[in-house]
Amino acid sequence: MSYFRPAIDAMTGYVPGEQPKPGIKIIKLNTNENPYPPSPKTIEVLRNLDSELLRRYPDPFAIGFCQAVSDVLGVPADWVIVSNGSDELLNVLVRSCAEGGDRKVVYPMPTYVLYRTLSAMQPAEIVEVPYAANFQLPIEKLIAANGAITFIASPNSPSGHAVPLDDLRELLQKVSGIVVIDEAYVDFAEFSALPLVQEFENAIVLRTLSKGYSLAGLRMGFGVANPKLLSGLFKVKDSYNIDALAIAVGTAAMRDQSYKNACADKVKKSRTQLTVNLKNLGFTVLDSHGNFVLATPPEGNAESLYLELKERGILVRYFKQPGLENKLRITVGTDEQNQTLMQALS
Structure with missing residues (x-):
């Protein structure tokens, strides 16, 4: 047993x-x-940390960090959801939107293997669409798969390629489910899909502080999307998913562009x-x-x-x-x- x-x-x-x-x-x-x-300003925050932050529960919505994201990226603060690394937000998305039957998880391969792990854990039906040798996005096959969630990592790991915005736009226009654009490596790229969240209610862009900000040990990430999409995710995320230390350090890092x-x-x-x-x-x-x-x-x-x-x-x-x-x-x-x-x- x-x-x-x-x-x-x-x-x-x-x-x-x-x-x-x-x-x-x-x-x-x-x-x-x-x-x-990481930024010297993050080290300064650690050295001057008020112990009162550790005694009390942290801000459940990390509003100070959301405001920093708003100021830096030019998106409204209420379009931001903060997570314990972007991996937690991937988990929240699968738990919120995918299950057996027609609520499938779709993504091109090879890509970040955690998409498969989280989907199997749910469990949800998984549709893996192979990339061609040139790593052009297989748009028509992804659309035909009709996922409740379609994950697109851009830049993608392990290939390193970035998906053109026109390809992402076409995908968003033709699918009914959520398209998750995972931009963990965007700080090393030449463009971002962030403008698409203003165009499409079913788009969410994920970011992390692990790569570009040298804070992999902190575990802090965030997503940007229309508040209508975020409303369901807020129901599923842990109440106090980001600790006070991460909020303080992450905010300092975000503001030191x-x-x-x-x-x-x-x-x-x-x-x-x-x-x-x-x-x-x-x-x-x-x-x-x-x-x-x-x-x-x-x-x-x-x-x-x-x-x-x-x-x-x-x-x-x-x-x-x-x-x-x-x-x-x-x-x-x-x-x-x-x-x-x-x-x-x-």
Whole structure:
């Protein structure tokens, strides 16, 4: 006899990228963390934290942070919902909108595997539509799948490509369900789908502070959408899902756009050089709009390279799944880290 629902027994849990044990010196290029420290203004908040914030329950709606998002992104504050990392908001969306029968979850593959995990947990029927080799969005097949939720990561991981706004607009015009545009890596891209939430009531754009703001350890994300869409999500989210510390630190980070943009520019410059260096070694590298690249070794021996790099103290990401078994996803590190990687590969 199992203690769990049949869906839980049947599903495969999400496997995060490997985390080195404390004290082990390693170059970590496997989980797309920003190689630069967070804004000095966030450290200042930590140093001057009023302990009264810890005694009391936090603001359940993180209104101060929502106002910062409003000021920075030019959206109304009541169009913002804050979450414990954008992953929590993905969970809330699935719990709110998907179930068995016709309320399916649809997304193109390969993409963020957590979409599959959360849908299986519900459980909800999953429709995975393969990307073509050029990673053009398979619009007609996604529309035909008729999902209650359609997830589109842009920039996408692990490919790094960004979906053109015209493709997203066509999808939004032709589906009746919610289209979730997951912009976890948008701080390293050249454009955003954020304007679409003003055009379409069924659009929600998700953001995180993990990547561009160097706050992966804080766990803070947010979504922007029409308040009519957000009203159902507020019913499902935990009452106090964001702690007071995260609200204070996240607000300081959001308001320090100049620092975030400077770090993102350094990552983009390093991404260009890393791509050139990998190609010079014979790798095939897709153009990336994220803080990582997807690279195919000249001999296709991705798994053995992953293991050998690990032996040398360098972690990259290897996905043992169809279409990715001959590829490595490599986070863009500092120039020094990238140089060490290239020396190892050479």
